[in-house]
Amino acid sequence: MKRVAQVIRVRPEHVEAYEEVHSAVWPSVLERLRQQHVTNYSIYRHGDLLFSYFEYTGEDYEADMAAIAADPESQRWWKVTDPMQDRVPEAADGQWWHPIPEVFHLP
C-alpha cells in the first residue's frame, strides 16, 4: 500500500464554494477513484492551503492515475474544481497537486 500526500492552494474567494462542492462529490467521481484503487482519501484545509491524503492499494499507480485523468466524468468534475484552485509555488512543471514527503509513519 502506497500513501500519498499532496498540497494545492484554494483561491481565497472560492473557499466556501470549494467546501460546498466537496460535501457532495459526484458519485461517478467517487466510483472512479475506488475503481482505480484510491481509498481512505481525505482533504483538509489550513487557511488557503489544501492538504490531501490517500492510500493507493493497486499495483500500477501511474496507470491508475492515468485512467482517472482519462475519465470523462472526472474531467467534468475538474472543470468545476480547477478554477477554485491554484498550484503551490513549489509545484514542478506539469504538477497540479504537489506531492510532499513523508517524515514519519507509525502503522
Add this chain to the structure above:
Amino acid sequence: MKRVAQVIRVRPEHVEAYEEVHSAVWPSVLERLRQQHVTNYSIYRHGDLLFSYFEYTGEDYEADMAAIAADPESQRWWKVTDPMQDRVPEAADGQWWHPIPEVFHLP
C-alpha cells in the same frame, strides 16, 4: 474511528535534525501512541509546515491524549522535538499542534 489532521511549523534551521530523529522515533514513544489507540499516524512536510494525520480508534480521545501527555517517555521525547517546532499563527491559546478541518472524505 476519528481522523485527526494537524499542522505545526518546523524551524527551518532544524528541518534536517527533525527528519533525522523522526526516522527513528523511540520505541517507548511509539508504544505509548499505540496503547492510547493512535494508529496510521503520518507526518508530512511542505516547506516549513508539518502536516500530521492519524486515526484514533479508542473510546475517549481526551483521556487518551492526556495519558500520552502524562507519560514521562513522551515528555522526554518532546524535550527533543519541541525546540525544533513552532506553533502556526492560527493556533489557539494552549495549542501546540493546530487541528485543521476536513473538507472531504472518501472511505
